[in-house]
Structure formats: C-alpha cells, structure tokens
Amino acid sequence: MTDGDLNERARHLLRVMVQRHIRDGQPVGSRTLTRESGLDVSPATVRNVMSDLEELGYVRAPHTSAGRVPTDKGYRFFVDSLLTVQSLSHEHLKDRIIRLDADEDAGSDALIDSASNLLSGLTRLAGVVTLPRRSAVSLRHVEFLPLTDRRVLAILVLNEHEVQNRIVHTDRDYSPEELQMVANFLNQEFAGREVNSVRSALLERMQTDRERMNALMASVIEVGGKVFGEDGTGRDEGYVVAGQTNLMEFDELSNVEKLRGLFEAFTQKRDILHILDQCLAADGIQIFIGEESGYHVFDGCSLVTSPYSAEGEVLGVVGVIGPTRMEYDRVIPIVDMTARLLGAALNKKH
The missing domain is CATH 3.30.450.40 (GAF domain)
Known part of the structure; x- marks a missing residue:
C-alpha cells in the first residue's frame, strides 16, 4: 500500500479501529478488530494490514503488544474519507x-x-x-458621570445613534469638573474617528514620559483607556x-x-x-x-x-x-x- 492508495480492506479496518477507539479510548488489538470488522480474514492478516498502516503513519502502538490507536493523520483520513455524518433532525x-x-x-x-x-x-x-464582530464603529460623543467607590459612568454615542453605558473603576475619585475636561478633550480630539484608533492613540500617549504629562492628560489616559478597553468599546472581545x-x-x-x-x-x-x-x-x-x-x-x-x-x-x-x-x-x-x-x-x- 502507498500513502495515497489504501485498498478497501485497509480503509474498512481503519474505520472500524477508529470507531472502536472513539468508543472506549483503549488500544485496539488485532483479534478485536478481526471480530468487529465482519471480514472473513485471520488475525494475522489484520496484523499485517495494521503494520502497513502504522508504517504509513495512520496508527501507532502505544505499548508493545497492546494494540494500536489512531494518530492525528489517521483521524484526519477518517474524517476526510471514511466518516458518515449523522443526520440531525x-x-x-x-x-x-x-x-x-x-x-x-x-x-x-x-x-x-x-x-x-x-x-x-x-x-x-x-x-x-x-x-459577534462589529463593523467599523465611530465615536460621536462621550460624557462622564462620577459614581461612588471610585467608579465612573461613561455614556458613549457610537456611529449615528447607538448609545452605550459603561461603568469603569478608576484608581482615584474624579470630580465632575475633571471628568468634564476629560470628555471635552476626547470629543475635541477623537469625535468622528474609528474607536480602535482612539485606543491606539491613547496607548501611544501612555508610552510617553509620564513625568511630562500634565494632570489633564494623566486623567485622559486613565479614564479614556479604561473606557475604550481591549477592542475600543470597553467590551471584552x-x-x-x-x-x-x-x-x-x-x-x-x-x-x-x-x-x-x-x-x-x-x-x-x-x-x-x-x-x-x-x-x-x-x-x-x-x-x-x-x-x-x-x-x-x-x-x-x-x-x-x-x-x-x-x-x-x-x-x-x-x-x-x-x-x-x-x-x-x-x-x-x-x-x-x-x-x-x-x-x-x-x-x-x-
């Protein structure tokens, strides 16, 4: 046998062996395979076929004289060429x-x-x-409201009319005036831009020398970075x-x-x-x-x-x-x- 030309008997024995291994997870011996295959062949013939399949990489023997199990290549051939999929009513x-x-x-x-x-x-x-993957999402407007326990409510207007409310946890309390300045900055700099670019821009600024940041930019980086999250919308993509x-x-x-x-x-x-x-x-x-x-x-x-x-x-x-x-x-x-x-x-x- 060659790798691309398994005869019908080898294909049948491989199918039966894979199905048996799927069922009980144990190596399949030649006597078991002879009995379950329904073929009029001897265990010695089955052993010879299994030896050929092992040489071609479709099966392997995990232990000496313990039968064989399918390899990844064997499962691939089974799925691609031997499998009959059940109908699902x-x-x-x-x-x-x-x-x-x-x-x-x-x-x-x-x-x-x-x-x-x-x-x-x-x-x-x-x-x-x-x-679900989102199509391009643009930031239209953002507002912030301070809550208790170092939490901030972010109100995002995306695309034409989609409104999302998100609560973020901050490292300190923010006054309404500080949050208004952060919102003004984000709206002025990023309104109309795709939200992933907002996150990228904030990350770039985060890499700059923190000692040179003024208070406003430090607030923008913390609050804005947490609002826009991993995928630019605060969602755990x-x-x-x-x-x-x-x-x-x-x-x-x-x-x-x-x-x-x-x-x-x-x-x-x-x-x-x-x-x-x-x-x-x-x-x-x-x-x-x-x-x-x-x-x-x-x-x-x-x-x-x-x-x-x-x-x-x-x-x-x-x-x-x-x-x-x-x-x-x-x-x-x-x-x-x-x-x-x-x-x-x-x-x-x-």
Whole structure:
C-alpha cells in the first residue's frame, strides 16, 4: 500500500479501529478488530494490514503488544474519507433549540451564552462561541458621570445613534469638573474617528514620559483607556466557553499538567482566538486535529468549528473542543446546526 492508495480492506479496518477507539479510548488489538470488522480474514492478516498502516503513519502502538490507536493523520483520513455524518433532525434538538429560536427578547449576549451551553450540553465537550464582530464603529460623543467607590459612568454615542453605558473603576475619585475636561478633550480630539484608533492613540500617549504629562492628560489616559478597553468599546472581545470541566472525563486529557495547560488557554483566550479567527473565512465546518492547531497545548485535542452569519455578514464562529477521539459523526452536525440557529436568531434582532 502507498500513502495515497489504501485498498478497501485497509480503509474498512481503519474505520472500524477508529470507531472502536472513539468508543472506549483503549488500544485496539488485532483479534478485536478481526471480530468487529465482519471480514472473513485471520488475525494475522489484520496484523499485517495494521503494520502497513502504522508504517504509513495512520496508527501507532502505544505499548508493545497492546494494540494500536489512531494518530492525528489517521483521524484526519477518517474524517476526510471514511466518516458518515449523522443526520440531525429538528425533533432531536427541539427541547434545546427553544433557547436560541424562541426567545425574541433575549439580547445578543444571552444568545451567545445559550449557543455555547447548547454545544456543550449536546456534545458533552467544551462549547465555544466567539462574540459577534462589529463593523467599523465611530465615536460621536462621550460624557462622564462620577459614581461612588471610585467608579465612573461613561455614556458613549457610537456611529449615528447607538448609545452605550459603561461603568469603569478608576484608581482615584474624579470630580465632575475633571471628568468634564476629560470628555471635552476626547470629543475635541477623537469625535468622528474609528474607536480602535482612539485606543491606539491613547496607548501611544501612555508610552510617553509620564513625568511630562500634565494632570489633564494623566486623567485622559486613565479614564479614556479604561473606557475604550481591549477592542475600543470597553467590551471584552473574545469568546464565551461552556463545559470545560467535561474534558476532565477523558483519560487522555485528565492529567494535572494537561488540564492546567488547557484551562490556562481558555482563560488567556489568545491562542484559541487565533485558531478561531482562521475559521471566519471557512465555508462551513472546519476541523483542527491535534497538532494541526499549531499550539502544543491542544495536542491530543480536536476543534470542530463553523462560522455564523446574520444579514449575509459573518459575525463569528461556534465550535467544540474535545479529545481527538470525539464522536465526529455527532459533533459535526451539532456544530453546523448551532451555527445556523444562532445566525437565524441574530437575524431576528436586526
């Protein structure tokens, strides 16, 4: 056999072996594979085929005489060439879909939370949904009101008529007069500009010699920097995740160091976001298996993703993170359906 020309018997045995390993997580021996394959062949023949598949990199033997498990390459071939995806009926999801489809009054944030919980609940894995990406947002006007306990209410007018209220915590109390001066400065300098450029400008000024800053600029840097936050609007741009603890149920992910790395990745968000960003331009389902993600922390894991859209515009990505031996035939249609439902629900908002 060659890498690009697996015969039908080898393909069948590889499919059965992967399905068995997904089911119980244990190495699959030749006798078990002979019995479950339904083929009229001997265990010795199966061993020879498995030896060929191992030489080609589709399977590996974790221990001597302990059977074989699929490699990332084996899972990739299985997903691309051997997998039969389950059909997912509306009735099967009816009791869960109601969360996304029926609540007309739910805000976008609530819909994102529901989508991540839907993914996690149906797959028993970790469900992730990126927050909707915003089109260009321009600052029109900003006002500040002092609150108690070193808090400031920021009132932002964005684009033509969108108003956002945000509460920020400051390092000291600010008088109404100080906040008015900060607002006057921001309105004079940045009104009409795209908000991400406001944040960039504030960060640049923050890098200057702090000893040369006057009191006004110091106030602008602190209050303005906190108001415009990570993405220029004070919003924690990223994703919502649910069901991380489900991953503890899989032996291959349950050791302390592996879990610590995964949970740190969920918390820091940067690496997962970088992977999910690559899926924004994908046409439907995209799958990263093991080392394909490019991040060592996700070795042994797979990510199944799909972009979601509203009014013809791709807004974000929904996905599931789990072990490489996840039930792809079930997970893929669930991710696809959730992306469609979320897009439809957000369409109603618009």
